[in-house]
Amino acid sequence: MAESIQIPTMADMAAKGETPEVLFWVGCAGSYDDRYKNVTKAFVKILNKVGVSFAVLGPEETCTGDPARRAGNEFLFQMQAMANIQVMNGYGVQKIVTACPHCFNTLKNEYPELGGEYEVIHHSTFLQQLINEGKVKLAGGGEFKGKKITYHDSCFLGRANNVYSAPREVLEALDAELVEMKRCKTKGLCCGAGGAQMFKDAEPGKKEVNIERTEEALETGAGTIAVACPFCMTMMSDGVKNKEKESEVKVRDLAELIAEAEGLNG
Amino acid sequence: MTIISQLAFVVILGFFGFLLYKRITRIKKNIQLGRDQQIDDRKGDRLRQMLLVAFGQQKMFKKPLPAFLHLLIYVGFILINIEVLEIILDGLLGTHRVFAPFLGGFYTFLISFFEVLALLVIFSCVVFLIRRNVTKIPRFHKIEMKGWPTLDANLILIIEIVLMKAILTMNATDLVLQDLGNANYAQTGTFLISGMFVDFFDGFSESTLVIMERAAWWFHIVGIFAFAVYVTYSKHLHIFLAFPNTYYSRLEPKGKMNNMQEITNEVKIMLGMNTGEEASPPPEGMKFGAKDVNDLSWKNLMDAYACTECGRCTAECPANITGKKLSPRKIMMDTRDRMEDVGLSLQKGGKGLEDGKSLLGDYISKEELNACTSCNACVEACPVTINPLDIILQMRRYVAMEESAAPQSWNMMFQNVETNFAPWKFAPTDRFNWAQEINEK
Incomplete structure (x- = not known):
């Protein structure tokens, strides 16, 4: 690899007074699962090559609460959701892309009622757009x-x-x-x-x-x-x-x- | 003579009308056991959904053959009702074929058309009986179909065949009596289907034919009244409830779970956020999630009455396919059974919901709830937009939050989310390690 890839966090960008075009929501599997980390890396490499202005939450990201909600623990879900929304609203997040359909569903459909309104797209749609636009x-x-x-x-x-x-x-x-x-x-x-x-x-x-x-x-x-x-x-x-x-x-x-x-x- | 039969008709009509009214009131009360849920948005979209899915049977056509046969019965049912209207008027007014003089040749065509439909209904019902009982389609033979549900399904088909045969017998004997010049049977022209069976009745005497015609007429109309009452006790209720049910069904993406506002208020208080309203603790006795039918919404309960037990949901359910106890159809049947049991108890002045039983535990087990992957295959499969998943998830909420009885592994997952902010036991500080690794290779 010729040059190392830098992954900007929302905090880094905010410190420089910048806002990225899109927040890449990595998700827990994308952050911790050895197999799925490879997907995270692949996606970041594509974003990097195409020159999409993006950032991640890095250590500030936490579980969306999806598994807790589906298992019946609404309380825990909402605690997670509120905390994430506070962080994202704090950074003025507008658009989110994620490789996890569970995060995607929760962020897109379930966060608005709790005060988190964002344009959320799944990485499959994002990749399709990059291909259609001729960027990939x-x-x-x-x-x-x-x-x-x-x-x-x-x-x-x-x-x-x-x-x-x-x-x-x-x-x-x-x-x-x-x-x-x-x-x-x-x-x-x-x-x-x-x-x-x-x-x-x-x-x-x-x-x-x-x-x-x-x-x-x-x-x-x-x-x-x-x-x-x-x-x-x-x-x-x-x-x-x-x-x-x-x-x-x-x-x-x-x-x-x-x-x-x-x-x-x- | 006619006045006696007119009186008899009024009495019979009143009797069945009363039974039907009682039963509809009961069902309405049962559905109202459910908690309130406001559904009054996007009226245009709802109407469109009802027209497409219920009236147009859009989702039935995922399986073209049964959809086509079902369509024949459905069209037959709706259109033959025009003839039933004439029969009721005849019964009340003491007339015979009251529409005939007004419609002339068109009457012959209309009745012939109904007869063709009747024949197609018989054909479809016979094929359905064969599908259910001979070809052994697995979804018709799941464990929850043992006993009454299977009998109910067969009875409906047999009753429909018998009722259609009564129409044809009634018309055929009528035609023979017209040929014999009986004064009570005015000329109508030959009907298409019953005209072919005239020879069969030729040998009988005029008085026998009158008895046969009258018997078929009475049998058919009383049969229809009785069937209308039977339907309210049967899975066949979908013929009416499919319409309101599709109208009130969710329009949002299937993946979205309903938010629990009562919890949002508490969470906001805990996080020291402004709730925008009087911060008050939840009312005494309020419980989270669903334990019994009164914890579910009225729409969940209407879903249960709209279910015709076709089993398309269960046939698509990954848990059921792989031999788990869960069957989405059983979730709906259990909900309906519980509602009926509670309703019957209340009717008798019994304990109703306080009978020591509940939907969770006595009807639906935790093992069933725990097997669900929330994949929405059941919701997608249902031809009348019933949502078994919504009931499952509400009951899981009760188990997790009121009983703290979620499976041990889930409790560990909850703990991980709480302490490590991920469902697995990884250190939050390691979350961003992948960013270093990306440049290592």
Whole structure:
């Protein structure tokens, strides 16, 4: 890597009297999860290359409260939400981009009632916009050209917020062959981690949800399972490992695929 | 003679009308057990949603074959009611086919058209009976369908077939009596479908035919009255409630959970923020989340009455697909059963909600609630925009906040969020470490 990438925080920028165009909300998985940190880095590299004026909250960011709310702890959710809103309103945040559909849903739909009104977009839509604007060029699609990729819909992006086409358009821009699973878009099957399931064992049953979904993804014959959510990433990766297919089939986030096609993974 | 039958008709109409009125009042009271929820915004969008989803059956067409058959029954039901209007007028006025003289040749066409619909309804009902009982579509045979729900579904189809057959018998015998020149049966022209069955009734004497025609007429109309009452006890209530239910359904993104304002006030007080209103502690006895039907909103309860137990929600539920106890359809059926049990108890002067039971625990278990991934597949699947997820999440709130009985792993997650500001046990100071790592490779 030629030069080191500097990641500005809102505090740094405020100290210089600047405001970024967009706040990149990293999320807990994006900050701590070893696998998903790679997505955070890939996305930042893209932002950096394109020259988007962005900043992160860094150590000031905390959980949006989504898992607490879905698990029934409304009190804890609102405490988190209020604290985050105070911080963001303090910096005069207008626009937020995030790679986590759960954060996206909460920030976009649930913060306004508590005083946090922002324009919130998911990184799949953001990437699609960069591609449409010609800022990400993807000349020829590089190594993904003609390769089979299947896209696993995140529930919190798809059904919850009707974002179905942006992630697919991003994949099509790679010149890849997009193959759909039998259950896709509005009928997409959950990875099994939503509604705070990520943070507990599944209830007794005859199968794990992520295995059911992974089997469906493998049936497409795609070498890459594209995801756009940290929980889906974990669940699908675990599923592929369980099926002992990790050498042939990779689970990748949209940002990673774009960064790779742009030669940014150095 | 006609005056006696007119009187009998009035009595029968009044009797069933009374039963229906009592039942509608009961259902209304049951729905009003729910807490208040103001839904009076975006009237145009709501009307549009109702027209598309209920009247236009938009969401049914995700499965084209059953949608088409269902449409035939639906159109048949609505249009054949025009004939029922004539039958009721005849019954009250002592006339016979009161519309015929006014409509002339068009009457023949109209009745023929209804007969075609009747035939299509019979066809659809037969296919549906086969789908339910022979081809074994899994969603019709889940555990919550054992007993009454399956019988109810079959009864509805059989009753519809029998009622349609009564119309055809009534018309066919009428045609034969017209040919015989019976003075009470004025010429109407030959009807399309029943005209084909005339030969079948040719051998009978005129008096037998009159008895057959009258029997079919009475059977059909009394059958319809009785069916109307039956419907209110049955899953078939969706034929009416689909309309208000789609009108009052949420228009917001499915991912949004309703905010609990009572908690917002408390949190604001705790954080020393200005609440903008008199800061007062929550009223005595108020509980967070839902334990019983009266903690749910009236819309949640209307949802339960609008459910026709088709099971599309359960067929799409990731938890159910993988063998967990949760079935979104059962959530709706349990809510309705609880409402009916409470309503019946109140009607008898019993304890109602205070009977020592509650929706949570006695009807719906924590294991079911805990299996939900909040993926919204059930909400998306429902043809009449029922929201089982909303009920599940409200009950989870009760379990977590009132009983402190969330699963142990969730309690640990709560603790992590509280102390580390992340659902996992990582140090807050490490949150930004990735920014260093980005340049390491």
